[in-house]
Each structure stands twice: as C-alpha cells, then as structure tokens.
Amino acid sequence: MLAQAVSVTISTNGYSYCGQATASLQAGISGGVPPYTIAWSNGVTTEYNMGLTPGTYTVIVTDAVLDADTATEVVASLPGYTYTTFNEEGGYCWPEIPYVSFYGGTENGMPCDPALTGCQHGPGPYTFDAVGYTDNAIEFPDACNWFSYYVVSINAPPGAVVTVNYADGAGCPGSFQTTIKPPMVFPPMQLLSVTGSCTNGAMGSATISVGAVPNGQSLQLFLRDSNGTYVDECSSNWVHNQPITHTYEDLAPGDYWAVLDFDLFNQFANGTNCTDSLLITVPDLGTLCGQVNGRIYVDGNANCAYNGGENLVPTTVIEITPGPYYAITNANGAYSVTLPYGTYSFAEQHTVLVQSCPTQATVASGIPLQNVNLGCLGGAPLDVQLIMSNGAARPGFELFYALAIDNLTSSPTGTVTLTMDFDPALGFVSATPAPSSVAGNTITWTAPFFTMTSAFQHKDVGVRLLVPPDIGLVGSTLVTTATITTANTDADLANNTYVSSQVVTASLDPNDKAVRTSTDASVGQYFIGDDEWLDYTIRFQNTGTDTAFNVVITDTLEADLDPATIQWGASSHTCIKELGAGGVVKFIFPNILLPDSNVNEPLSHGLVGFRIKPKQPLLPGTFLSNVCDIYFDFNPPVHTNTAEVEATVGMEVQEHGQDHMLLFPNPVNDVLYVTGQAAGTGMLDVEIRGTDGRSVMRARIASGTSAITVASLASGSYMVSFRSVDGSERTLRFVKW
Numbered sequence: 001m002l003a004q005a006v007s008v009t010i011s012t013n014g015y016s017y018c019g020q021a022t023a024s025l026q027a028g029i030s031g032g033v034p035p036y037t038i039a040w041s042n043g044v045t046t047e048y049n050m051g052l053t054p055g056t057y058t059v060i061v062t063d064a065v066l067d068a069d070t071a072t073e074v075v076a077s078l079p080g081y082t083y084t085t086f087n088e089e090g091g092y093c094w095p096e097i098p099y100v101s102f103y104g105g106t107e108n109g110m111p112c113d114p115a116l117t118g119c120q121h122g123p124g125p126y127t128f129d130a131v132g133y134t135d136n137a138i139e140f141p142d143a144c145n146w147f148s149y150y151v152v153s154i155n156a157p158p159g160a161v162v163t164v165n166y167a168d169g170a171g172c173p174g175s176f177q178t179t180i181k182p183p184m185v186f187p188p189m190q191l192l193s194v195t196g197s198c199t200n201g202a203m204g205s206a207t208i209s210v211g212a213v214p215n216g217q218s219l220q221l222f223l224r225d226s227n228g229t230y231v232d233e234c235s236s237n238w239v240h241n242q243p244i245t246h247t248y249e250d251l252a253p254g255d256y257w258a259v260l261d262f263d264l265f266n267q268f269a270n271g272t273n274c275t276d277s278l279l280i281t282v283p284d285l286g287t288l289c290g291q292v293n294g295r296i297y298v299d300g301n302a303n304c305a306y307n308g309g310e311n312l313v314p315t316t317v318i319e320i321t322p323g324p325y326y327a328i329t330n331a332n333g334a335y336s337v338t339l340p341y342g343t344y345s346f347a348e349q350h351t352v353l354v355q356s357c358p359t360q361a362t363v364a365s366g367i368p369l370q371n372v373n374l375g376c377l378g379g380a381p382l383d384v385q386l387i388m389s390n391g392a393a394r395p396g397f398e399l400f401y402a403l404a405i406d407n408l409t410s411s412p413t414g415t416v417t418l419t420m421d422f423d424p425a426l427g428f429v430s431a432t433p434a435p436s437s438v439a440g441n442t443i444t445w446t447a448p449f450f451t452m453t454s455a456f457q458h459k460d461v462g463v464r465l466l467v468p469p470d471i472g473l474v475g476s477t478l479v480t481t482a483t484i485t486t487a488n489t490d491a492d493l494a495n496n497t498y499v500s501s502q503v504v505t506a507s508l509d510p511n512d513k514a515v516r517t518s519t520d521a522s523v524g525q526y527f528i529g530d531d532e533w534l535d536y537t538i539r540f541q542n543t544g545t546d547t548a549f550n551v552v553i554t555d556t557l558e559a560d561l562d563p564a565t566i567q568w569g570a571s572s573h574t575c576i577k578e579l580g581a582g583g584v585v586k587f588i589f590p591n592i593l594l595p596d597s598n599v600n601e602p603l604s605h606g607l608v609g610f611r612i613k614p615k616q617p618l619l620p621g622t623f624l625s626n627v628c629d630i631y632f633d634f635n636p637p638v639h640t641n642t643a644e645v646e647a648t649v650g651m652e653v654q655e656h657g658q659d660h661m662l663l664f665p666n667p668v669n670d671v672l673y674v675t676g677q678a679a680g681t682g683m684l685d686v687e688i689r690g691t692d693g694r695s696v697m698r699a700r701i702a703s704g705t706s707a708i709t710v711a712s713l714a715s716g717s718y719m720v721s722f723r724s725v726d727g728s729e730r731t732l733r734f735v736k737w
Helices: none
Strands: 007-014 023-030 036-039 050-051 055-062 068-075 099-103 129-131 136-143 148-154 163-167 175-177 189-195 202-210 219-225 242-251 254-259 275-282 291-299 315-321 323-330 334-341 344-349 359-363 369-371 374-377 383-390 398-407 416-421 426-432 437-439 442-446 460-468 479-486 497-503 512-517 525-528 534-541 551-555 560-573 576-580 585-589 605-612 624-626 628-630 643-649 662-664 673-675 683-690 695-702 704-709 716-723 729-736
Touching: 007 055, 007 695, 023 036, 023 055, 050 055, 050 662, 055 605, 129 136, 129 148, 148 163, 148 416, 175 374, 189 254, 189 275, 189 585, 202 219, 202 275, 202 512, 242 254, 254 576, 291 359, 291 525, 315 334, 315 560, 323 334, 323 576, 344 374, 383 479, 383 534, 383 551, 383 605, 398 416, 398 479, 398 497, 398 605, 437 716, 460 624, 512 643, 534 624, 534 628, 551 624, 560 576, 560 585, 585 605, 695 704
Parallel strands: 007 068, 291 369, 291 374, 525 643
Antiparallel strands: 007 023, 023 050, 036 055, 055 068, 099 148, 129 163, 136 148, 163 175, 189 202, 202 242, 219 254, 254 275, 291 334, 315 323, 315 344, 344 359, 383 398, 398 460, 416 442, 416 479, 426 460, 437 442, 479 497, 512 534, 534 605, 551 585, 551 628, 560 605, 576 585, 624 643, 662 673, 673 704, 683 695, 683 716, 716 729
C-alpha cells in the first residue's frame, strides 16, 4: 500500500495584541516519510513559530522523499488582551491583604521560550487598576526561571468579585475578574513514616500526609533543609481539594521541614510568611552502613540477570542474613534496605516461586549504594489465593467482609469466578466492586465485570452485610464461605476457599485484634502438626468527634513469630505495608478520611489482616501472643487486646495400627460422610464435641463409609472422636455451615 502523502496544517496558539510580536503559530505534520524539513516564510525552521507580528505566514514541509506540502495562515492584530493571564490563588493569611498573581503564561499547552521576542504577552512594566478597591502590584522574577510575575494585592473583603483592568508597557489593555477567597486555612499534615540514612550517603525517606485545601484554594508542598534551603524548590507537589500522600527520598541524615506555601509558582524567592510546616528528622544510622536496592523478578530465560519484559514480583518479603533483616518489594517488585557493613545473603520468601539465583552482596566503605536483583524460576503453575477478614458481628449493625484475591504467579488465570455464601441469618447491603449477581445468600462476581488478566494481579473486594436486630443471635456463630475458581487449572486449590466463623456479640471494644488458626478448630489453641498459619485481623473504629485523616497501626511481632513468612491479607481501605528491623509491621492508611461513629457508624470501621507462621521448632506450651497499637491522627495510641493461642500437640490420636480415616465434605452443611476401618467388632462409637468441649451428639457407625446427619448442629467448628471396642481412638475436626 502506498504511503500517505505529506500534509501540513497551521494552528494559531497565540495572537498579536495591539500589533505586538506576541502571536504564535504551530505546524501540524502528517503522512509522508520522515524526517521532515520545515521552512517558514520568516526563516523559522521549527514546528513552533513564535513572537510574530500581524501578517501572512507560509510554511513549506518537505519529507525525506522530497514530497512537499504548503499551508498559509494570517495573523491578525487584536485591540487588547482576550485570554486569561492570571492565576487566581487568593492565598493569604489574616490580617494580610489578599492578592492574585498575574503572569505571562502559556496557552493551549504551547511552551513559552524567553529567548524569543514574544511569548503571548507584551513588555512590562504592567499597570493595574482593581475597580472600586485600592491595589498595589509588585513584579517578582520567577525563582525557577519560568516566567515573570506581578503580585497584585487587592484590599477587598472575602467573596468580593473584583474587576481588574491592566495594560502592558506599550499600553495594550486587558481585563480579568477575580473572586476574593477567604484567608488560607491550612490542612493538617502528618508524618506517617520515616527511614534513616547512613552518615556517608543520602538514603533516608519520609512519607507525609496532607489534607485537602478548603475554599477552592491551592497550596504547594516543599521540603526545606536545616539551612533553610528548599531542596525541591521547583517541584510541583500540588495540594488542591483532595488530600495527598507524598514520599521524599534520597534524604541525608538531619532535620527537614515539610512546608505548605501558597507561593505556587515561586514568585517570592525567599518564600512568604504565610506558611505551615512539619518537622521531619531523618535518623543518622552511623558511618558503617550502606544501601542495597533491587528487584525480585521471574528469570524467564534462566540467565540470572534481569531483562526488560520479565515479570516483577510485588509485595514479597526478602530475608537478609545474617541478622536477619527484612525488606518488602513494592507494587513494582522493587525494594530498598539499609544494612551495616558486612556480607549478606538475600533470599526471597514468596509462597510459590523458587529463587534460582543465589545472591550475596558486600556492604563496605566506598560502596554507598549497590543493586542486587533476585531471580526466580519461571514456569510456576497457576496458583490463585483468597484470604478473607471481617469485622465484629453485633445485632442491628453492619458486618463488613474484606476479601483479598491474588494470582501468586505469572501464569494466566482465564475466566475467574468469585462466590461468597454468607450466613442465611445475614442480609445483603452492598458490595464493591458491584457483583455480577446476588441470589439468596450467594454473591457472584465474574467476567466481564470481574477479571484477572495480569501477572501477580491483586484484587480487593468489600462486602457489607446486616446482622438482624435480634438479641437472640448473641452467642451464635455466623459462617460465611468465599471461593475463587479459575478457568485454567489451579495447581493448589487448598488456598482458594476461606471459611469465616464469627460469633455474634452484644458489645465489644471496637479496636481489637483477633487470631484464627489454619484449622480454626479451637479459639485458644494452635495444634502442632495440624495448624500452619496464624491469621490476624486488626479492627478499628473512629469513635471520636471528627473525621480521622490518617490511621497508622504498629505491630511489633513477638519473638516466636517468623517475619519471613508474612503474607498480607485483606483490608477495608488502601494501605501501605512496611516490615522493619526487629519484625515491626506497620500498616499506614493515608488520608483514609474515616468518619466518626456519630456521623456514619457503618463507615467509621476499618480492618486489616495478615497471616504468619510460628518459628520452628515450636514446643508445646508456648504462648503465641500478639498485640498492636492503633494511632488515629495525632492522638495517643489505642492498645488492642492481646491475641493469644497456646501451642499444643495435635488432637488426632491413632493407636493399635488403626487405619486412616477421612471426613467429607468439610465444611459440611447437612450430611457428614466418614470413611475408615475399625478394629475389633468393626463398629465405631462416635462423639461430636464443640470447641468448648461439650458433647453435642453421639452415634454408632459401621466400618467402611457411613453417614452422620449434622443438619441440626449450629454453625461452627467441631471435633469428632471415633472409638473402637479395643480402645483405639482418633479425633478429627470439621466445620458446620
């Protein structure tokens, strides 16, 4: 097919005001074979033709095969300025006089080149007249060499609509209107996280939260060092009507101030007096340390080198020994850690991937920063995981469930279907994202509304259910089951289903920590050999009298818990996860804007979950305890209860060579099937007990496969003991829902 011929058009980006050289034209080129040669009738050879007086301008564009096209445009002279040439800041502190800043800005995104004779504005000095009010204008050169500014002070009350007439140095007139805003109300600032730096480098970081700016005003966030110098003077960290979270990186040890200033375009070279600031101290980690950065990646070509296009592995713990020290990869698979001088081994702790390239690094003097990437074997079979956490259940209140679904591999899932069977006693309120269907007590999400198409993709789902206002429900157990299925074969189905058993309570501390073992067979015991994980859920509620802007949870892990095994669970709101030295876990909810319970009780709650394994060997009698602190903005921490389980030997007992026994289905609804052999007479005595040890059912069954009807049992976890006439006994567990 023949290539399209070269074509050129001209667009007008600026005009000639009062006959001055302020107009600008732009050549738009399409088709043809690049590169192109551009020739304007006034000698310009670039796409933009700026600083033009009235007249007719022609451009000729010639492509690489000498095909050419021509366009012509007429620049007219306008009798005055017709475009907005001011920035309506309205930023001032009482009792200062409000102002607006007037500048020769850009139009239609066209850059302004100070080297040219015209930039859409005429020469200075400018004069101003705020009609009906006294005014004063001062010219300020831009500190970042962008433009020149006039700050026009207008002595008018808030809310006044003021017409400002102006003229440039050649007498060309213009006019604009501005509405005087109220004095500046600075939003709250909070330091959410800070990391130290070695003395010999700039490796620290600080994350701060800034609330929304009221009254339609704007502020800019700067960082100033201890010498008063703005280290990011020409940055553009805008704060408007939405809160922001910003992380400063590459900071040397010392004190800094995060500064909020309405000097949005650096008119004032030394800043203004109308500012707010927050002190940040970056700890000095000493001279004998250095920084290591890197990524975890899937080594598709098995060359132990990261190549562009290879999948990066997010939110994965790296254990660094000796130490141990820990780091977590971010959403882009990258990590950063500061270490004392020494030689270290790096090991990724992903639950599915296997590290294929042993990695070591030496941190020493003269090596302040190095890069260490961790490669993993490719070809891991598909494994999708579902973890669920929920809030407390109280009659008449909402019960919130948070689900986290992760593709733990780079293998494609095909069509995914998520189902949630909630307890029939509950009523559906809402879900995010919106489900594909709600039928009875079953919620379904699937394509095209719910898809997972990316490697290592994460999905969050939130469901709000209502506990009926029936005090008779107190003490009962609400059982909810969630399952994720994939069209492509999932290599491990054991982590595709999560069963939640929540006891209904009359009242409780809304800021608490709950623990659940893998088998969920006991409230207070971890069965060695049977249980694997401890699933923790941290629940919090804003019971104050105003919105909570930020929530920070600090969890210092006990010595018997292994930080290298952490898996991040579900959360009610977006949060930042950190794992620091000494096994300190931190969940940061920046700008969560959690309403207080007096304003919106259902939305005043939040939660976050994670799972972790005990360190091995684990001895019977060990108490696995965990407690955390919850910070609401600047308030003192709320200490949660201690979530504690005792390690004990498993309750499955097999004597006299008794053969293996199996329960199914598990969880069960109506009929529980038992498969196994009994010694002696071939008959088994069966006793079913609740988690409190009370006997709730007895039966006698024959060897082989037998059925036990459990429909009459309340939802929850149970232990079933099988005893033959010769005294051999075995105890298994099941969940009734």
